[in-house]
Amino acid sequence: MQQTAIDPIRYDTLVQNERVHRSLYTDPHIFTDELEKIFYHGWVFIGHDSEIPQPGDFITRQIGTQSVILVRGTDHTVSALLNRCAHRGTTVCPAERGHARTFTCPYHGWSYDLSGALQGVPYPAGYGESFDKKAYGLTRVPRLESYRGFVFVSLSPSGISLADHLGAAAQLIDRTCNLSPEGEIELSAGWIKHRYPSNWKMLPENDTDGYHLGFVHRSILKAVGSQYRRFVGEEKSIKSVLRDWGKGHTEIDFVPAYQQPFEWFGGVSEGLAASYLAAMERSYGKEETQCRVFDGPPHAFIFPNLFLAEMNIAIMQPVSVDECVQWHTPVFLRGVPEFNKRLLRQSEAAMGPGSFLLPEDVTIASRNQVGLVTRNTEWLELSRGLNREYVDSHQQRVGHMTDETTNRAFWSHYRSVMQNGQA
Numbered sequence: 517m518q519q520t521a522i523d524p525i526r527y528d529t530l531v532q533n534e535r536v537h538r539s540l541y542t543d544p545h546i547f548t549d550e551l552e553k554i555f556y557h558g559w560v561f562i563g564h565d566s567e568i569p570q571p572g573d574f575i576t577r578q579i580g581t582q583s584v585i586l587v588r589g590t591d592h593t594v595s596a597l598l599n600r601c602a603h604r605g606t607t608v609c610p611a612e613r614g615h616a617r618t619f620t621c622p623y624h625g626w627s628y629d630l631s632g633a634l635q636g637v638p639y640p641a642g643y644g645e646s647f648d649k650k651a652y653g654l655t656r657v658p659r660l661e662s663y664r665g666f667v668f669v670s671l672s673p674s675g676i677s678l679a680d681h682l683g684a685a686a687q688l689i690d691r692t693c694n695l696s697p698e699g700e701i702e703l704s705a706g707w708i709k710h711r712y713p714s715n716w717k718m719l720p721e722n723d724t725d726g727y728h729l730g731f732v733h734r735s736i737l738k739a740v741g742s743q744y745r746r747f748v749g750e751e752k753s754i755k756s757v758l759r760d761w762g763k764g765h766t767e768i769d770f771v772p773a774y775q776q777p778f779e780w781f782g783g784v785s786e787g788l789a790a791s792y793l794a795a796m797e798r799s800y801g802k803e804e805t806q807c808r809v810f811d812g813p814p815h816a817f818i819f820p821n822l823f824l825a826e827m828n829i830a831i832m833q834p835v836s837v838d839e840c841v842q843w844h845t846p847v848f849l850r851g852v853p854e855f856n857k858r859l860l861r862q863s864e865a866a867m868g869p870g871s872f873l874l875p876e877d878v879t880i881a882s883r884n885q886v887g888l889v890t891r892n893t894e895w896l897e898l899s900r901g902l903n904r905e906y907v908d909s910h911q912q913r914v915g916h917m918t919d920e921t922t923n924r925a926f927w928s929h930y931r932s933v934m935q936n937g938q939a
């Protein structure tokens with residue numbers, strides 16, 4: 517099957533329930549269409565409140581391939597501004613994070629305040645009296661909403677609310693925040709980025725794919741006493757499940773396999789556990805604390821670019837049809853600094869470039885991309901578990917951990933957005 521720029525792209529043909537077409541990963545026209553319909557029309561995760569705590573603090577991120585400044589203004593409100601000088605288009609802010617009173621364009625020195633309003637232009641006499649500075653501010657991203665500190669933006673002035681986009685999956689964000697005795701997380705460790713030659717959709721698919729754990733991550737299972745040991749082995753003995761949360765949001769729910777508190781943490785010393793439990797119990801009481809500490813954080817993907825990777829947060833940043841950047845940072849829990857020190861070490865050992873999990877996943881993603889360029893074998897198979905998945909009492913589709921229930925959930929939502937334009 518060949519698609520061209522002139523043909524309307526038939527997503528209902530390319531995405532079927534049991535298989536998807538390889539061009540979805542390799543066709544640059546489809547990539548451009550995805551930027552438009554998914555990244556520029558829908559909600560995307562851009563950053564966290566805790567990254568810009570003080571007025572003047574900023575970070576720069578991408579919405580799709582567009583550079584955006586997320587900045588806290590003097591009135592403490594957060595704005596997302598397109599990082600593009602109103603004069604002739606230069607990127608105004610080159611830094612990934614920092615603190616500023618104004619943003620000054622390096623080309624001809626136009627300067628903007630923290631709300632993006634044009635403050636001054638050098639040699640103003642050249643513009644005459646009719647020049648209206650108000651018409652030359654940095655363009656504001658039209659919609660910005662946050663949920664428990666997670667900031668999402670949309671480049672479209674209209675569309676569904678963030679609450680409708682997240683739906684029931686907001687509970688997954690709750691579950692992360694609820695592990696802090698103060699009910700808040702902090703992303704303050706900085707981010708590590710993996711740039712790799714694969715389509716951006718490989719990682720969302722991989723993030724809640726339970727089938728690959730025992731193969732791609734065999735090395736971590738051999739090297740350390742990881743909690744993931746519980747999730748591989750004889751098929752019938754694997755108790756964890758996959759969940760479709762709707763709107764492309766998906767989860768590997770490890771909880772059914774847990775047998776004791778803190779299993780998600782991979783073991784914790786008695787002293788550290790005691791101080792953490794004491795802080796949690798002061799906030800939530802003994803019973804609620806027991807529940808939270810047993811269940812731990814979610815392992816879930818929020819469509820289209822946020823991975824709640826247990827005690828890490830990851831962002832997928834598309835670059836081109838066959839290139840992507842994955843960002844990650846550890847989740848710190850407000851109110852338990854000693855616990856956070858351990859979380860940082862754990863993140864380095866599990867996710868960083870000299871570690872196991874993410875390097876292994878991006879290596880496989882890169883090899884997928886090479887494989888999918890080959891011609892004459894057009895389809896990727898996604899039928900695993902169709903014979904045994906079911907809808908539970910919460911109306912969620914549930915599958916065995918090694919099945920492809922979550923992959924089908926991702927693609928079903930993708931097809932709906934790409935075919936019908938519903939974000």
Ligand code: FES
Nearest residue numbers: 601603604621624
């Ligand atoms: S392009 Fe920014 S001041 Fe000229």
Ligand SMILES: [Fe+2]
Nearest residue numbers: 722732873877
């Ligand atoms: Fe993986």
